[in-house]
Amino acid sequence: MKLSNEKILSMYDTMLRIRKFEEKAMGLFAEGEIPGFVHLYLGEEAVATGACANLEKDDFITSTHRGHGHIIAKGGDINFMMAELYGKETGYCKGKGGSMHIADRSKGILGANGIVGAGHNIAAGAGLSVKYRGTDQVVLCFFGDGSTNQSTFHEALNLSSIWKLPVVFICENNGYGISMSQDRHQAIKDVSDRAVAYNIPGVTVDGNDVFAVYEAVNEAAKRARKNQGPTLVECKTYRHRGHFEGDPTMYRTDEELQEWLEKDPVKRMQQFMLDNDIASQADLDQKGAEVDAIIATAVKFAQDSPKPSLESAVENVYSDIVEEVKVR
Amino acid sequence: MTTIGIIANPASGKDIRRLVSHATVIDNNEKVNIIERIILGAQTFGVKKIYVMPDSFMMGYKVTEKLELSGELKVDIEILDMKIKASPKDTQTAAALLEEMQVGCIVVLGGDGTHRLVAKSINKVPLIGISTGTNNAYPKMLEGTVAGMAAAAAATNAIDYETYCERDKIIEVYKNGELVDISLMDAVVSDEIYIGAKAIWDLKTIQHIVVSSCHPASIGFSSILGANIKIDASDDFGASLKINSGDNHFLAPIAAGAIVEVTSEEIQKIELGETFYLEPDYKGMIALDGEREVGFEAGDRLGFKIVRNGPRHVVVERILESALENGFFQR
Amino acid sequence: MRTMTYGEGIREGMRIRMMEDPNVIIFGEDVGQFGGCFGVTAGMFEEFSGERVRDTPISEGVIIGAAVGSAATGLKPIAELMFMDFSTVGMDQLVNQAAKMRYMFGGKIALPMVVRLPSGGGVRAAAQHSQSLESWFTHVPGLKVVYPSNAADAAGMMLTAIDDDNPVIFVEHKAIYAIKGEVPDVIEPIPFGKASVKKEGKDVTLLTYGKQVYDAMSAAETLAKEGIDAEVIDLRSLYPLDKEAIGASLKKTGKVVLVSEEVKRGGYIGEIAAMISEEFFFDLDAPILRVGALNTPIPFSAELEDYVLPNDQDIVNMVKKLF
Numbered sequence: 001m002k003l004s005n006e007k008i009l010s011m012y013d014t015m016l017r018i019r020k021f022e023e024k025a026m027g028l029f030a031e032g033e034i035p036g037f038v039h040l041y042l043g044e045e046a047v048a049t050g051a052c053a054n055l056e057k058d059d060f061i062t063s064t065h066r067g068h069g070h071i072i073a074k075g076g077d078i079n080f081m082m083a084e085l086y087g088k089e090t091g092y093c094k095g096k097g098g099s100m101h102i103a104d105r106s107k108g109i110l111g112a113n114g115i116v117g118a119g120h121n122i123a124a125g126a127g128l129s130v131k132y133r134g135t136d137q138v139v140l141c142f143f144g145d146g147s148t149n150q151s152t153f154h155e156a157l158n159l160s161s162i163w164k165l166p167v168v169f170i171c172e173n174n175g176y177g178i179s180m181s182q183d184r185h186q187a188i189k190d191v192s193d194r195a196v197a198y199n200i201p202g203v204t205v206d207g208n209d210v211f212a213v214y215e216a217v218n219e220a221a222k223r224a225r226k227n228q229g230p231t232l233v234e235c236k237t238y239r240h241r242g243h244f245e246g247d248p249t250m251y252r253t254d255e256e257l258q259e260w261l262e263k264d265p266v267k268r269m270q271q272f273m274l275d276n277d278i279a280s281q282a283d284l285d286q287k288g289a290e291v292d293a294i295i296a297t298a299v300k301f302a303q304d305s306p307k308p309s310l311e312s313a314v315e316n317v318y319s320d321i322v323e324e325v326k327v328r
Numbered sequence: 329m330t331t332i333g334i335i336a337n338p339a340s341g342k343d344i345r346r347l348v349s350h351a352t353v354i355d356n357n358e359k360v361n362i363i364e365r366i367i368l369g370a371q372t373f374g375v376k377k378i379y380v381m382p383d384s385f386m387m388g389y390k391v392t393e394k395l396e397l398s399g400e401l402k403v404d405i406e407i408l409d410m411k412i413k414a415s416p417k418d419t420q421t422a423a424a425l426l427e428e429m430q431v432g433c434i435v436v437l438g439g440d441g442t443h444r445l446v447a448k449s450i451n452k453v454p455l456i457g458i459s460t461g462t463n464n465a466y467p468k469m470l471e472g473t474v475a476g477m478a479a480a481a482a483a484t485n486a487i488d489y490e491t492y493c494e495r496d497k498i499i500e501v502y503k504n505g506e507l508v509d510i511s512l513m514d515a516v517v518s519d520e521i522y523i524g525a526k527a528i529w530d531l532k533t534i535q536h537i538v539v540s541s542c543h544p545a546s547i548g549f550s551s552i553l554g555a556n557i558k559i560d561a562s563d564d565f566g567a568s569l570k571i572n573s574g575d576n577h578f579l580a581p582i583a584a585g586a587i588v589e590v591t592s593e594e595i596q597k598i599e600l601g602e603t604f605y606l607e608p609d610y611k612g613m614i615a616l617d618g619e620r621e622v623g624f625e626a627g628d629r630l631g632f633k634i635v636r637n638g639p640r641h642v643v644v645e646r647i648l649e650s651a652l653e654n655g656f657f658q659r
Numbered sequence: 660m661r662t663m664t665y666g667e668g669i670r671e672g673m674r675i676r677m678m679e680d681p682n683v684i685i686f687g688e689d690v691g692q693f694g695g696c697f698g699v700t701a702g703m704f705e706e707f708s709g710e711r712v713r714d715t716p717i718s719e720g721v722i723i724g725a726a727v728g729s730a731a732t733g734l735k736p737i738a739e740l741m742f743m744d745f746s747t748v749g750m751d752q753l754v755n756q757a758a759k760m761r762y763m764f765g766g767k768i769a770l771p772m773v774v775r776l777p778s779g780g781g782v783r784a785a786a787q788h789s790q791s792l793e794s795w796f797t798h799v800p801g802l803k804v805v806y807p808s809n810a811a812d813a814a815g816m817m818l819t820a821i822d823d824d825n826p827v828i829f830v831e832h833k834a835i836y837a838i839k840g841e842v843p844d845v846i847e848p849i850p851f852g853k854a855s856v857k858k859e860g861k862d863v864t865l866l867t868y869g870k871q872v873y874d875a876m877s878a879a880e881t882l883a884k885e886g887i888d889a890e891v892i893d894l895r896s897l898y899p900l901d902k903e904a905i906g907a908s909l910k911k912t913g914k915v916v917l918v919s920e921e922v923k924r925g926g927y928i929g930e931i932a933a934m935i936s937e938e939f940f941f942d943l944d945a946p947i948l949r950v951g952a953l954n955t956p957i958p959f960s961a962e963l964e965d966y967v968l969p970n971d972q973d974i975v976n977m978v979k980k981l982f
Contacts, residue, residue, distance in 0.1 A: 001530060002520060060732060094765035101763040110731055111764060115755050121721045122756060125728020125736075132684060132710065133733060152751075155721035162716065189385035192342045193355035201346040202353045203525075204339065211524035219347040231347060259413075276521055276611070316766030317800045319824040321899055 001215050005278050011053050011210055012269050012279075015045040016291045018069045019266050021078060024295045025068065025085060025099075029245045034085045036098050041069035043208075043240035046265035047172050048073035050213025051140055051233075054221045060108040060126045060139040062119030065100045066172075066239070067112025070142050075107050082298035088305035095308040096316065108137075116177075117150030119143055120169070124156040127165030127230070138224045139167045140217070146177025148191050157198040157230065166224035168217055171234040172207060178243045179251040195232040207235025208265040238263075332370055332479045333379040333408075333426035333453075335419055335446060336363055336387050337438035341461045344525040350585025351462040356385045359437055359460055362472040364391045366435050369476020371403035373656065374484050379431060381422035382407045384414045416445055423449035432483020433642065435475050439464045440548065440617035441526075444512050447498060447639045454482045454493050455639040462584040465513045465548045466617070470644065478644045481651040489640065492647035494561055496638030497540040501614060502603070502631030503624055511616040514539045514550040515632055519612040520620065528615040531571070531588060536606055538568045538598070538632040547581050548618055552590055555580040564600040566634035569593070603633040660843060666699045666836035668810030669775070669829075672817025673700075673737060675846060677707055680735065683821055686713040687722055687739030687775070696741045697777055697836050719745045723752035723774060727826075730772035731760065735821055742788045743778035743830065746795075757826040758801030769824040773817075779870055779920055780968050781834040786956035789964070791869075791920040794927040796828045797898045804897040805851055806830040808872040810840040812895055815849030822848060830897075832870040832920075852899035856908070860890035863978055864908040866931065867918035868894040871969065875918055878974035887982060897927055905931070906939050913944040914981050918974055923951030945981045950974050 003011075022040045029038045041048070044066070052061065052073035063070040071081060076092070084091030084102055092102045103111035110126060113119050123141030130137045147153055148171060160167045171191045175182050182189065195202025203220070205212040213235050220231035238260035242249040249257075273279040279287070314323050341354030367378055380388030388407045395401035408425050412418050419438070423446040426434050433454045436446050439461040446455065456475050457467030482489060499511040516528055517536040528534070528549075541561050542554035553559070553569055555578045574593030581587045598604045607629050614622040614630065624630060651657070663671065677683045685700060685707075691714035694701035704712045715722050719740055726738040740746055746753065753774065760768055780789035796804045803825055807813040813831070820827040857872060858879055865875040872893045879889040890908050894901065909915055915935060917928035932947045953967045 001524065002533065003522075062728075092765065093763055093767075096765055097763040103760075103764040103768065105731065105764070105768045110728065111760065113756075115751055118724070118751060118756055121724020121752055122728035122731070124721055125725035125730070126732045127728070128686075128725050129729040129732040129734045132729070133682075151748075152720050152724065155716075155718040156724070158716055159718060159721045159725065163713075183384075183386070187357070189338060189356055190342055192346075192353060193357070195346075196353045196355055202342060203344050203346045204342040205344065205525050209524065211522045212526070215525040216344050216347065219344060223347065234342075272522060316762050318803070319761065319766075319769060323800075 014049045018045045018072045020291050020295045038245045039066040040241045044237045046210040047207045047235045050210040051217040054218045062110045062123040062141045063112040078298045079301040083302040083305050086302040089308040090305040117147035117152040120152040120156035127167040136225045138221045141169045145173040160230040161198040161200050164229035167230045168220040169232045174239045192234040202232040204234040207237030208263045329376050330483045331377040331431045332483050333431040333434045335381045335436045337442040338383045338385040340438040343527045348529040349583030354460045360387050360390045365472030366476035369473040370480045373480035375480045377404045419445040420449045433479040440466045441619045444617045454642045456642045465546045465550050481647045493640040497636050498638035500633040516615040519610045523620045526619045540566045552580045566598045568596050568604045598634050603631045606630045660841045663810040663842045668813035672814040676821045683735045684711045685737045688741045719748035723749035726772040727756045730770045735771045737773045739775040743776035744787050744790050758799045773820045773827045775829045777831050777833045779832040780957045785959040789957035797927045804828045806868045811842045814846045818848040851896040854901035854904035855893045857891040860888040862888045863914040864912045865891045871918045874971040877971040881975050909939045909942045916948045918950045922954045924954045926951050950977050
């Protein structure tokens with residue numbers, strides 16, 4: 001499969017936005033600037049990027065608690081994302097969702113999700129909607145290895161298989177379900193093995209290679225759009241940080257982390273671009289500065305944004321009912 | 329002591345061919361089952377010790393535990409002492425260790441790619457390949473029990489292995505005069521520039537195919553030549569073919585269930601010891617036994633040399649026929 | 660006016676909207692070819708095709724999840740769980756997904772989905788097929804919960820449920836599917852949050868819903884013979900709740916007995932009782948009383964089940980405590 005330099009540059013741009021957004025979030029969390037739980041996507045950038053590079057604006061994704069990468073790759077607005085991390089009124093969710101619940105229906109982002117495995121079934125439902133309406137949209141369902149032990153994974157794959165729903169199930173196998181390593185949490189190593197049980201294609205690719213992910217999801221999305229049903233694409237990857245910021249990661253070794261840092265998807269992409277004369281070091285430096293500025297603008301936007309009004313707490317529970325505050 | 333080695337690639341049977349062709353997933357638990365049957369076949373026929381390559385799915389340990397629990401383990405199983413990287417390097421390292429130990433036979437589970445890696449590391453030790461995929465030209469589908477029996481027959485050295493082994497041809501791949509890699513069955517020159525999902529399937533990107541042998545009953549890129557000519561493993565030549573130009577039109581099964589129409593020029597024979605040269609005016613990659621491996625720049629001089637210094641593969645039927653004659657099965 | 664069973668009323672509501680709007684679809688276990696476990700969707704598979712009346716595998720999680728996902732992306736799904744008891748299996752999708760999505764997303768999504776839950780006892784189905792669990796859903800902000808008791812309400816409220824942009828839990832009592840009632844020739848949506856006064860009275864208010872509306876009416880008859888004039892209110896909509904109707908009735912009667920088939924401990928009528936005490940205490944001249952099921956799982960044996968579930972006599976007895 002051939003990609004234009006323009007496409008490669010755009011994929012790199014996405015990877016770098018994710019990388020720098022997450023690095024900034026990490027710093028802001030450490031400084032106490034942003035509250036709550038933050039699950040960073042550092043190290044997994046190639047998956048969201050390679051996968052979403054196959055999508056159109058009206059295609060759908062479902063995401064996870066580690067969702068920033070997916071949302072950026074699907075075109076989420078970085079200012080609104082950052083403002084949401086700050087819990088501001090201008091945030092994607094008006095400060096009601098936070099890191100784990102960012103969504104943008106207008107861009108097909110059906111939400112990050114705080115419940116591990118919840119996206120599988122929602123993706124199947126979106127797939128049903130696409131199939132029923134007869135459009136050529138596709139649904140990408142992102143999830144981790146840990147979630148493949150939830151019933152939802154099996155229910156959704158089964159339903160999608162029998163109804164031939166246009167869903168690409170993308171497992172980001174980072175080797176851990178929170179603190180539990182994969183060999184402790186399931187009796188398989190390759191999640192793609194589970195495709196056999198649902199009579200759908202299963203593929204394992206190097207999740208730190210953006211082109212490998214791109215190619216696999218490209219083929220899977222083509223199948224989906226041609227009404228040939230779902231695919232399970234497993235991307236082997238690793239999270240550079242713990243499950244959440246503040247996780248002491250006592251369950252893994254420094255040596256293991258170092259091995260994976262050597263396979264850093266962003267560095268690999270940079271090296272590829274240099275080796276193939278797609279970008280010079282000066283180009284990369286310039287791009288880095290450009291993305292730094294975008295992130296800095298987002299932080300400024302978030303910081304300058306107003307806090308949500310207290311009255312807004314009771315809004316948006318329903319489309320048409322606002323509970324009186326006095327019920328407290 | 330009669331020893332054999334087992335190398336099973338946990339990554340085989342799940343690459344992108346599941347999507348771009350009709351190949352199916354071979355799951356790792358089935359590979360564990362195959363190893364179990366190799367061990368049962370081998371231990372019954374006199375193998376005393378079996379070395380198994382360690383892997384991230386811990387297949388060797390799983391089999392040992394299973395057979396210990398069922399009380400059927402009679403042989404000493406040792407997992408090779410090596411650090412695994414969960415990468416193709418593991419296969420090469422394990423094969424080199426087994427060669428160094430001079431085990432009686434190596435049984436390999438995997439596809440063309442796995443066998444290519446083994447071939448890079450072994451010279452003397454006889455090899456039995458089992459295909460754990462649906463897209464392989466080099467290893468065949470073979471029941472583990474029979475593979476284990478054949479490995480035992482080879483390892484007990486009842487007969488001189490020259491009589492039941494055949495030495496494979498390989499393709500040595502050169503870039504600007506330097507040997508950079510080898511291929512067992514086929515080397516494909518394409519204008520794709522990145523490794524991506526490794527497997528190669530898009531015919532449009534392919535310019536040249538070089539094979540060490542080919543057969544109409546084969547699958548994969550060698551089948552493109554196999555649809556025109558039969559070159560046996562024993563023939564002292566290989567061939568090359570330029571595709572996507574010329575006026576030869578034919579059908580070939582380039583992947584499981586994927587039969588495509590190909591246009592090509594005339595086949596060129598490459599005699600043993602001879603090197604076929606290409607100087608592409610484009611940047612690209614060489615896929616070795618179906619996987620994108622070696623990148624090259626426009627203007628690089630690529631060489632493909634057919635030599636007969638590949639692995640010695642056991643002809644399973646032949647060794648078991650000899651075994652039969654030698655009372656191997658008698659008790 | 661025409662006559663229909665409760666089950667047919669539910670079906671009629673779904674049919675009307677399905678004929679008007681191709682985005683309304685039904686799915687659930689055995690709702691298609693089989694016609695639904697209780698026959699509510701009978702004939703709809705033939706009428707609307709298997710594309711619109713879809714049989715799902717026995718997977719409650721994905722039934723609800725697919726309702727969420729399809730509602731979020733342009734459809735108006737009606738998902739049926741064969742028994743309300745099975746909602747436990749799909750609970751995450753209801754509580755953590757459907758109910759919270761709009762709020763979590765800052766109001767920027769609509770979820771026009773209906774979940775039908777056949778509930779209640781009396782059919783000797785034992786502990787896992789007989790429960791009344793409406794309080795689990797009324798407890799969750801983001802869900803609307805309605806519980807019609809007759810064919811006309813079922814049909815009209817189904818239209819409203821389908822039209823609603825929020826997830827609606829549509830509870831049905833399985834023991835009254837065959838009860839016939841009059842239905843207007845032209846069925847109109849019945850707004851949520853409007854109770855229905857089934858019988859006017861001045862001495863005591865019987866606040867109830869679902870099958871207990873019939874028990875309350877029967878109790879009211881018995882009480883009338885003893886000189887107690889009971890007002891019977893069918894709440895119909897549990898959330899939103901018609902506080903106005905409750906307040907108006909209490910002003911008149913000054914006494915209230917709440918009746919539900921839920922186990923009494925933690926039942927939704929406890930919530931209503933608390934609300935009454937907070938907002939209408941000074942209209943009362945007697946303690947608020949409740950009739951519910953005993954605090955046990957629902958037993959199988961007919962004698963035991965009848966003993967555990969509340970009936971009209973229990974209501975009569977409870978009312979008499981106030982006089």
